Amino acid sequence: xxTLLLPNLEFGLSCYALLVLGALLFLMxxxxxxxxxxxxxxxxxxxxxxxxxxxxxxxxxxxAAINSSKGFYDFVRxxxxxxxxxxxxxxxxxxxxxxxxxxxxxxxxxNDSGMFTKRYIKSIAELVxxxxxxxxSQQHHKLIRSRLSNLxxxxxxxLFVKQFDELVVENLRSWEHKxxxxxxxxxxxxRKRIMSIIEKEISERRRDLGGYHEDFLERLLLxxxxxxxxxxxxxxxxxxxxxxxxxxxxxxGQDTTASAITWMVKYLDExxxxxxxxxxxxxxxxxxxxxxxxxxxxxxxxxxxSSKVVKESLRMASVVPWFPRLALHNCExxxxxxxxxxxxxxxxxxxxxxxxxxxxxxxxxxxxxEDESKPYSFLAFGMGGRTCLGINMAKTMMLVFLHRxxxxxxxxxxDPDSRIEKWAMFSRLKSxxxxxxxxxxxx
Ligand code: HEM
Numbered sequence: 001x002x003t004l005l006l007p008n009l010e011f012g013l014s015c016y017a018l019l020v021l022g023a024l025l026f027l028m029x030x031x032x033x034x035x036x037x038x039x040x041x042x043x044x045x046x047x048x049x050x051x052x053x054x055x056x057x058x059x060x061x062x063x064a065a066i067n068s069s070k071g072f073y074d075f076v077r078x079x080x081x082x083x084x085x086x087x088x089x090x091x092x093x094x095x096x097x098x099x100x101x102x103x104x105x106x107x108x109x110x111n112d113s114g115m116f117t118k119r120y121i122k123s124i125a126e127l128v129x130x131x132x133x134x135x136x137s138q139q140h141h142k143l144i145r146s147r148l149s150n151l152x153x154x155x156x157x158x159l160f161v162k163q164f165d166e167l168v169v170e171n172l173r174s175w176e177h178k179x180x181x182x183x184x185x186x187x188x189x190x191r192k193r194i195m196s197i198i199e200k201e202i203s204e205r206r207r208d209l210g211g212y213h214e215d216f217l218e219r220l221l222l223x224x225x226x227x228x229x230x231x232x233x234x235x236x237x238x239x240x241x242x243x244x245x246x247x248x249x250x251x252x253g254q255d256t257t258a259s260a261i262t263w264m265v266k267y268l269d270e271x272x273x274x275x276x277x278x279x280x281x282x283x284x285x286x287x288x289x290x291x292x293x294x295x296x297x298x299x300x301x302x303x304x305x306s307s308k309v310v311k312e313s314l315r316m317a318s319v320v321p322w323f324p325r326l327a328l329h330n331c332e333x334x335x336x337x338x339x340x341x342x343x344x345x346x347x348x349x350x351x352x353x354x355x356x357x358x359x360x361x362x363x364x365x366x367x368x369x370e371d372e373s374k375p376y377s378f379l380a381f382g383m384g385g386r387t388c389l390g391i392n393m394a395k396t397m398m399l400v401f402l403h404r405x406x407x408x409x410x411x412x413x414x415d416p417d418s419r420i421e422k423w424a425m426f427s428r429l430k431s432x433x434x435x436x437x438x439x440x441x442x443x
Contacts, residue, residue, distance in 0.1 A: 047097050047336040049079065049088035057090025071420030071427055073321045073349055080350060086334040088342075096343045097333070098322065100350035102357070102376040104333050108325055108346055109376075109384035114138075118386055119326035119343060128251055129244030145389065147237055148245060152389055158297045161396055165294040168404045175437050180414065184262040184432035253390045256319050257397050259428035263317035264310065264398060265405070266433050267364045269413040274309065274366060281305045282406045300399050308366035310398045314380035316364055318349035319426045323382055348379040409437040 052058035058075075065075035076098055079087050086104070088097045099108070108116055117138065125135045133144040150156070171189065175181050237245075268275045281303060289299060300307075322345040331338050338344060353361040357377040358368065381388035388394070405411065417431040 045335065045337050046339075047086045047088040047334075048083040049097075051090045055093070057093065059091050059093075062089075062091045067422050069419035069422060069430060071424075073318075073427060076322065076347060076349075080347070085350075086336055094343055095339070095341075096345060097336075097338060098345045098347045099333055100347035100354070101334060102351060102374065105346045105348075105351060105379060105383070106376045107333070108344060109323070109382065109386070111325075111384060113331075115327060115329055115331050116325040116344065117328055119324050128248045129240070131238070131241040131244040132248040133245055134248055134252070141385075144237065144241060144245060148249070148389055151249075152392060154297070157392055157396060160393060161297050161300060161400065162294045164397055165400050165404070168400055169294070172404050172408050175409065176439055178437075180434050180436055182432040182434045183265045184258055184429065249390070252388075253394065255424070255426050255428065257390075257394050259319045259424075259426050260314055260317060260394065261398055261401050262429050262433045263319070264313035264402070265411075265435065266413060266416075266418075266429065267313055267316060268309070269411075269435075270416075271364045274364060277305055278309055278366075278402075279406055282403055285403070286407050295400055295403060297396075299403075300396060303399055303403070305366065306399055306402055307395070308369045309402065310395055311369050311378070311380075312364060312366040313398070315352045315358070315378060316362075317427060318352050318380065319428070320380070320382075321349040321427055322347050323379075323386075346379070348382075351377060351379055407440065409439055411435045411437045 050058060052061070062072070062075050066072045068074065079089060080098065080100065085101055086097065086099045088095055090096070099105070107113075118134070118141075120134055125132075128134050131144075133141050133148065136144055171186060175186075268278065285299060285302060288302075289295075325344045325346070327338050327340055327342045327344055330340050333344065351357065354377075355361050357374055376383060381391040381394070413433060413435050415431045415434050417429070419430045421428045421430045
């Protein structure tokens with residue numbers, strides 16, 4: 001028996017050794033190929049950075065950052081410190097380049113040469129729908145954006161100021177009976193309510209297309225009088241396009257504004273000298289306006305310091321920290337070669353904290369905006385053809401909220417925790433910024 005087994009065993013062992021040797025040789029070959037490729041890459045002036053592990057790149061490190069209370073931006077911050085202003089990484093099987101110079105931001109966001117297109121990760125495209133302007137091709141985007149812009153005209157905005165103010169007043173009244181209020185929750189509730197009003201309006205209008213209404217949905221349903229057509233010579237939006245884009249507005253506008261308001265309250269709490277100037281401006285305004293009336297667009301234009309507080313909060317918070325684009329052709333950025341198909345992300349947060357653009361960038365100082373800002377140094381709402389559509393609506397909401405909060409309550413943040421919410425799409429406070437409030441009594 002033993003004599004029969006031994007040769008088999010020997011044969012098995014040598015097969016096994018050959019297999020191991022083969023595998024080792026294959027691994028060595030792959031390693032040499034990888035190193036050779038990396039050397040070639042560094043020679044050909046591509047942005048510095050690490051490709052990470054074969055196949056998965058630096059995906060694990062990116063996921064770890066999303067799952068940490070420092071927030072997903074930390075992934076970018078660490079690499080920027082290591083590799084400089086323009087670096088590359090590999091996440092989810094794709095090459096990502098991050099840039100943070102204002103000249104690069106200008107070239108990419110203006111996109112005069114047609115080198116770039118907007119690019120969101122697949123899950124966002126699936127969330128908002130394929131007819132959303134976030135995912136649309138250039139010509140299609142032009143059509144949808146031109147139709148949606150009507151919602152943000154100055155007429156619509158004037159109406160919106162009153163509507164939103166009514167909501168905030170009503171909502172703040174309910175704070176009286178609470179000991180602690182979580183600003184983020186309240187801000188999200190306010191946005192949700194305004195969006196549900198819009199949705200209700202839309203469904204009612206759909207049932208009653210006979211009568212003409214001078215409003216956003218009517219404009220979306222009707223032919224465009226400005227003559228903006230897509231590639232198929234069509235100027236109206238389909239039902240699917242209308243639905244996807246209403247959802248887009250809700251998603252693009254809800255968390256962003258709520259997070260920005262929350263950060264603003266935190267910064268004000270931490271900077272009493274700023275709060276003092278702001279409070280004076282708001283109380284001056286209350287003396288001018290009737291206590292019974294709701295705010296108007298003109299009132300908001302009469303808040304110069306408050307507007308700077310809003311702007312400074314947006315700069316410091318960088319709620320949307322980077323803007324993704326896709327390179328459509330091989331090109332060059334900051335002296336580095338960028339290949340067609342690479343993702344190029346404009347690192348707005350780094351621009352906002354660049355000491356060459358902003359003196360003492362980590363100091364909350366709204367007065368810095370008294371001087372003219374350098375071009376492309378303020379990117380909270382993006383720039384160029386894809387600038388935030390809701391820019392004025394967002395600023396309006398922040399100002400209305402500020403006015404009502406300051407003139408209705410004395411308040412104090414009770415949890416100074418600066419940790420970031422894990423897995424959040426935008427940079428927002430984990431604590432939600434809880435405050436205690438005491439009503440201000442007017443004689
Ligand atoms: C403080 C609040 C907000 C911030 C910080 C913000 C920020 C931004 C940024 C940075 C972009 C451009 C991203 C890029 O270029 O890739 C953007 C796009 C957009 N935002 Fe906002 N946003 C805010 C509020 C809103 C609101 C209230 C709405 C609408 C109700 C809205 C609707 C949109 C839409 C539709 C786009 C896409 C525009 C396009 O691709 O043509 N945003 N937003």
